[in-house]
Amino acid sequence: MKTNFLKSILVSFSLIALASCSSDDDGEMDNVNPGQVTLEFDSSFAGNELILGAANAANTNGEALTVTRLNYIVSNIVLVDEDGMEYAYPKENSYFIISEDSNDALADNTKIILEGVPAGEYQAVKFGIGVDKEKYDQGLSGAGDFWDAASAYDMTWSWASGYKYVNFEGGYTTSASGPVGISGEDFKVHLGRASDEVTNYTETTINVPAGSAIIVNEDMAPEVHIITDASALLTAREAVSLEAYGNAIMGGEGAVIVAANVPLVFKVDHVHNNEAGNSSH
Amino acid sequence: MVVCNAFAIHKTEPTDSLQTTATTKHYVFEDFCDTCGCSGNGGSMGFGTGLDTNFAGVRYISQSYQSRDGIFNDSPWIDENFNTLQAWGRVPIGKRFLVNAIVPYHFHDREFADKSSQDISGLGDITVLGFYKILAKQDSIMVVGPQHSLQVGGGVKMPTGSFDRANNTGSVNTSFQLGTGSWDYVTAINYGLSHNNWGVSAMVNYTFKTKNAKDYQFGNQLNYGLNTYKTYYLSDNFALTPALGVGGENYSEDESYNLSVLNTGGDVFFGKLSVEASYKKYSLGVTSMLPIDQNLNNGKVEVKNRFSLYLNINI
Numbered sequence: 157m158k159t160n161f162l163k164s165i166l167v168s169f170s171l172i173a174l175a176s177c178s179s180d181d182d183g184e185m186d187n188v189n190p191g192q193v194t195l196e197f198d199s200s201f202a203g204n205e206l207i208l209g210a211a212n213a214a215n216t217n218g219e220a221l222t223v224t225r226l227n228y229i230v231s232n233i234v235l236v237d238e239d240g241m242e243y244a245y246p247k248e249n250s251y252f253i254i255s256e257d258s259n260d261a262l263a264d265n266t267k268i269i270l271e272g273v274p275a276g277e278y279q280a281v282k283f284g285i286g287v288d289k290e291k292y293d294q295g296l297s298g299a300g301d302f303w304d305a306a307s308a309y310d311m312t313w314s315w316a317s318g319y320k321y322v323n324f325e326g327g328y329t330t331s332a333s334g335p336v337g338i339s340g341e342d343f344k345v346h347l348g349r350a351s352d353e354v355t356n357y358t359e360t361t362i363n364v365p366a367g368s369a370i371i372v373n374e375d376m377a378p379e380v381h382i383i384t385d386a387s388a389l390l391t392a393r394e395a396v397s398l399e400a401y402g403n404a405i406m407g408g409e410g411a412v413i414v415a416a417n418v419p420l421v422f423k424v425d426h427v428h429n430n431e432a433g434n435s436s437h
Numbered sequence: 438m439v440v441c442n443a444f445a446i447h448k449t450e451p452t453d454s455l456q457t458t459a460t461t462k463h464y465v466f467e468d469f470c471d472t473c474g475c476s477g478n479g480g481s482m483g484f485g486t487g488l489d490t491n492f493a494g495v496r497y498i499s500q501s502y503q504s505r506d507g508i509f510n511d512s513p514w515i516d517e518n519f520n521t522l523q524a525w526g527r528v529p530i531g532k533r534f535l536v537n538a539i540v541p542y543h544f545h546d547r548e549f550a551d552k553s554s555q556d557i558s559g560l561g562d563i564t565v566l567g568f569y570k571i572l573a574k575q576d577s578i579m580v581v582g583p584q585h586s587l588q589v590g591g592g593v594k595m596p597t598g599s600f601d602r603a604n605n606t607g608s609v610n611t612s613f614q615l616g617t618g619s620w621d622y623v624t625a626i627n628y629g630l631s632h633n634n635w636g637v638s639a640m641v642n643y644t645f646k647t648k649n650a651k652d653y654q655f656g657n658q659l660n661y662g663l664n665t666y667k668t669y670y671l672s673d674n675f676a677l678t679p680a681l682g683v684g685g686e687n688y689s690e691d692e693s694y695n696l697s698v699l700n701t702g703g704d705v706f707f708g709k710l711s712v713e714a715s716y717k718k719y720s721l722g723v724t725s726m727l728p729i730d731q732n733l734n735n736g737k738v739e740v741k742n743r744f745s746l747y748l749n750i751n752i
Contacts, residue, residue: 198508198509200509203509203510203511204509204510204511205507205509205511205512365699367696367697368696368697368699369696371694371696381508383508425508426508426699426700428606429693429694429696430602430606431602431651
């Protein structure tokens with residue numbers, strides 16, 4: 157008891173010391189009592205659970221998709237607190253592959269665990285979808301293991317072409333032209349860099365629900381449940397028809413439309429502010 | 438929580454000397470519902486607030502819910518069963534005061550969509566309530582006409598049932614707990630009106646819930662009920678009292694670490710049917726409640742039904 161008391165005094169002093177030593181002018185936070193934050197990506201299709209291999213209701217283009225793969229790169233994660241202060245997760249560790257793939261050889265990745273996040277109450281999560289120009293410009297030597305990991309998930313082209321930010325595949329049918337319409341065509345949507353000018357890299361900022369917060373400290377292990385709406389990739393801002401692009405959107409105008417849809421694909425459904433060591437169901 | 442409506446019994450004993458009057462033994466059981474296992478918030482309990490009768494008894498309550506296991510529009514519904522066995526009783530203190538106590542034991546279970554299941558059991562939150570009789574039945578045997586009774590009271594629900602945050606992460610139904618984990622405070626009003634073999638009872642109570650040691654605070658709870666009943670005397674010792682009523686519950690949002698918890702709170706309105714058989718000092722009752730209208734936990738939790746069975750001895 158006594159040692160605990162002394163310890164807490166000591167901790168308090170060191171907190172004061174830390175706070176007074178560091179400058180807040182740079183807008184960065186002091187990393188005290190850091191905790192862990194888990195971002196969990198749950199895929200949906202227009203509100204329903206995304207089930208690989210199962211047909212979904214037709215979208216606004218009259219195309220009914222059956223998704224077999226939804227892989228994407230989440231990068232440059234930033235947490236924003238109630239005062240608008242931002243904590244940027246160390247860039248060198250801030251590239252992740254989220255995947256739901258019907259290829260059983262590839263384990264699904266739906267969680268990102270951020271370690272050493274400064275204590276605080278965060279209100280929003282900001283992240284990129286894909287790989288930014290700075291990282292790309294570092295070349296293969298700057299890619300580290302991430303290139304190999306991305307490659308394993310079919311998230312790369314050749315090095316010069318770079319990464320696939322989103323690899324969205326499956327089949328679809330359309331009733332637009334009646335029973336003789338397209339039936340069971342495969343589709344591929346591969347989003348990536350077109351040029352230095354058209355990077356197609358986008359960032360999104362998603363707020364936690366009103367009244368909620370991501371509570372971070374050494375005793376907590378919050379989980380942020382993010383819904384990724386696969387249907388929104390083709391419809392969120394501007395509807396893009398698979399048929400119109402010959403069942404494959406790999407670049408060009410189609411990719412630019414998809415890139416504009418991407419930031420609207422994500423939202424925070426809820427936050428579980430769990431105690432550390434107490435994971436949810 | 439359950440019920441939260443009043444089950445009432447009215448008993449009239451003819452006397453030989455005065456055929457036109459009667460002594461009235463009148464008691465009302467008002468089921469008071471707590472927050473564990475009840476609608477949005479957890480188990481149930483009840484207290485007898487008999488207007489004139491002191492009793493001790495046991496009651497079994499089952500509550501059947503379904504809730505969404507998941508966050509999607511098409512997430513599956515899972516069944517949750519809340520069971521409570523409780524000892525309850527009431528003793529008078531002086532002429533004007535009554536003390537009610539309830540000691541619940543809960544055993545709840547549910548099966549998730551992935552076929553894994555969970556059950557919890559143990560002591561629930563013990564509740565002790567005191568009532569002051571503003572109006573009580575008259576002691577005189579010369580009573581004629583309608584009888585009114587009115588009681589106001591309050592008390593405390595103690596954190597004797599365990600609260601485990603981990604229970605709250607498996608489903609949107611935050612009431613899958615043995616207790617709120619907090620000291621909660623109750624205020625209540627009961628009213629009864631009886632005339633001949635007929636009676637009406639009404640009750641309202643409100644529970645103020647506080648933050649528990651795990652920084653979780655269940656939403657405050659309003660319960661209300663209205664019942665009407667008639668007693669049929671089948672012999673000198675045996676009477677049957679069917680009752681028909683409505684009742685409702687209204688919950689405020691829960692808070693966790695001082696932040697509101699999504700998909701909590703809401704309201705439910707029940708229809709209720711019950712029958713009590715009394716033989717000498719014993720009362721055996723059965724009650725069924727079905728929801729008429731509900732919006733609990735943002736529509737993600739639904740009450741399917743509630744049922745209770747009790748045996749009391751009047752003392």
